[in-house]
Amino acid sequence: MAGTIFAEKTETRLNAAERLCAAHGSRLTDLRRQVLGLVLEAARPVGAYDLLDGLRADKKGAAPPTVYRALDFLLEEGLIHKIERLSAFVGCTHALDGSHAEAGHPHAAQFLICTGCGQVTELDDHGILHALIHATRQIGFMVRHSTVEAEGLCAACLGGAAL
Amino acid sequence: MAGTIFAEKTETRLNAAERLCAAHGSRLTDLRRQVLGLVLEAARPVGAYDLLDGLRADKKGAAPPTVYRALDFLLEEGLIHKIERLSAFVGCTHALDGSHAEAGHPHAAQFLICTGCGQVTELDDHGILHALIHATRQIGFMVRHSTVEAEGLCAACLGGAAL
DNA sequence: TTCAAATATGTTACATTATAACGTATGTTG
DNA sequence: CAACATACGTTATAATGTAACATATTTGAA
Numbered sequence: 001m002a003g004t005i006f007a008e009k010t011e012t013r014l015n016a017a018e019r020l021c022a023a024h025g026s027r028l029t030d031l032r033r034q035v036l037g038l039v040l041e042a043a044r045p046v047g048a049y050d051l052l053d054g055l056r057a058d059k060k061g062a063a064p065p066t067v068y069r070a071l072d073f074l075l076e077e078g079l080i081h082k083i084e085r086l087s088a089f090v091g092c093t094h095a096l097d098g099s100h101a102e103a104g105h106p107h108a109a110q111f112l113i114c115t116g117c118g119q120v121t122e123l124d125d126h127g128i129l130h131a132l133i134h135a136t137r138q139i140g141f142m143v144r145h146s147t148v149e150a151e152g153l154c155a156a157c158l159g160g161a162a163l
Numbered sequence: 164m165a166g167t168i169f170a171e172k173t174e175t176r177l178n179a180a181e182r183l184c185a186a187h188g189s190r191l192t193d194l195r196r197q198v199l200g201l202v203l204e205a206a207r208p209v210g211a212y213d214l215l216d217g218l219r220a221d222k223k224g225a226a227p228p229t230v231y232r233a234l235d236f237l238l239e240e241g242l243i244h245k246i247e248r249l250s251a252f253v254g255c256t257h258a259l260d261g262s263h264a265e266a267g268h269p270h271a272a273q274f275l276i277c278t279g280c281g282q283v284t285e286l287d288d289h290g291i292l293h294a295l296i297h298a299t300r301q302i303g304f305m306v307r308h309s310t311v312e313a314e315g316l317c318a319a320c321l322g323g324a325a326l
Numbered sequence: 327t328t329c330a331a332a333t334a335t336g337t338t339a340c341a342t343t344a345t346a347a348c349g350t351a352t353g354t355t356g
Numbered sequence: 357c358a359a360c361a362t363a364c365g366t367t368a369t370a371a372t373g374t375a376a377c378a379t380a381t382t383t384g385a386a
Contacts, residue, residue, distance in 0.1 A: 027362090027363090031364075049343075061366080066364070110298070112306075115307070123298055125294070131294040135273070135290055136275060139318065140321065141277070141316070141318060143275075143314070144278070144315040146313040148295070149309070150304070150306045150307075152304055152308070153307070155302065158305055192334070195334095222336095225336090228373090250371085
């Protein structure tokens with residue numbers, strides 16, 4: 001239940017997510033679907049406790065572990081990313097909108113956090129990744145996971161009124 | 164007071180830090196010096212509350228804001244870095260041991276976190292930084308601060324017994 | 327030097343983020 | 357259906373970080 005409470009575009013992406021999960025033998029349950037929906041509709045990074053508030057619209061007594069478990073699942077499936085500097089979560093741009101090779105698997109990405117408007121842009125830049133791999137290989141370090149986050153001002157905020 | 168409680172090498176680095184601060188017209192007070200000393204002697208990232216415990220050896224009733232304020236100062240002076248993924252702090256390798264141009268100013272750096280031994284290595288790799296700047300410039304994003312952290316296994320842990 | 331301003335620290339209280347531990351339900355498989 | 361694995365509910369608490377205001381210390385200028 002808790003079925004079709006999201007915008008049509010979101011439902012489309014949720015359906016894509018459901019197929020990705022099915023393809024690995026995992027299940028996008030109603031609860032996980034709802035948490036993912038809340039993240040996708042946010043258009044900005046969302047904190048776990050904001051999601052909890054959202055959940056409580058349906059499930060009155062929901063508690064933190066409910067949200068954190070769903071988030072852990074979604075992270076493992078590569079459907080969302082955590083922005084460490086913000087302790088907040090965003091939908092994965094690549095997993096749900098195109099047919100990317102790495103869809104449905106946690107992957108290296110880079111995030112640009114605009115301090116003007118709060119929006120976060122996901123990059124998937126090979127140059128950055130290669131530079132990181134190259135530098136670490138030189139000293140014999142094997143990277144398992146990387147976090148790359150840049151804070152600054154996006155083009156819109158630079159061009160517009162805000163200084 | 165709380166004067167010379169650290170190892171000689173640490174005191175040397177603390178004295179270097181004091182000179183860097185003086186050069187900008189800021190003061191490495193006893194309290195800040197002690198917090199920096201605790202970070203430098205840790206050899207691993209240290210959490211704020213671990214530092215608080217350390218402080219309490221001298222100042223019995225110390226409270227969180229005391230530590231966080233000292234950490235903020237040290238971050239601004241570029242004497243320490245925060246590892247976001249660990250919510251923990253490390254001494255800046257570059258600021259205190261050589262005479263680097265960027266010493267005593269917050270600067271872009273990259274951190275390699277070994278999940279085997281817990282050690283963190285600071286890089287200052289131009290290739291990574293350039294790749295980031297290049298990728299962001301293309302989309303008109305102006306970077307003010309960047310966080311680059313890689314988790315994995317260091318050379319020692321890869322070579323030795325641990326798989 | 328002595329007062330005023332700025333800087334630094336002390337202190338209390340609380341906000342935010344995250345997890346441990348254990349019980350219950352639901353689904354899956356033989 | 358029984359046994360197992362997976363997912364979810366619930367309570368309690370841990371870990372990290374800050375707001376707000378009081379006090380002390382340093383600095384600088386009259």
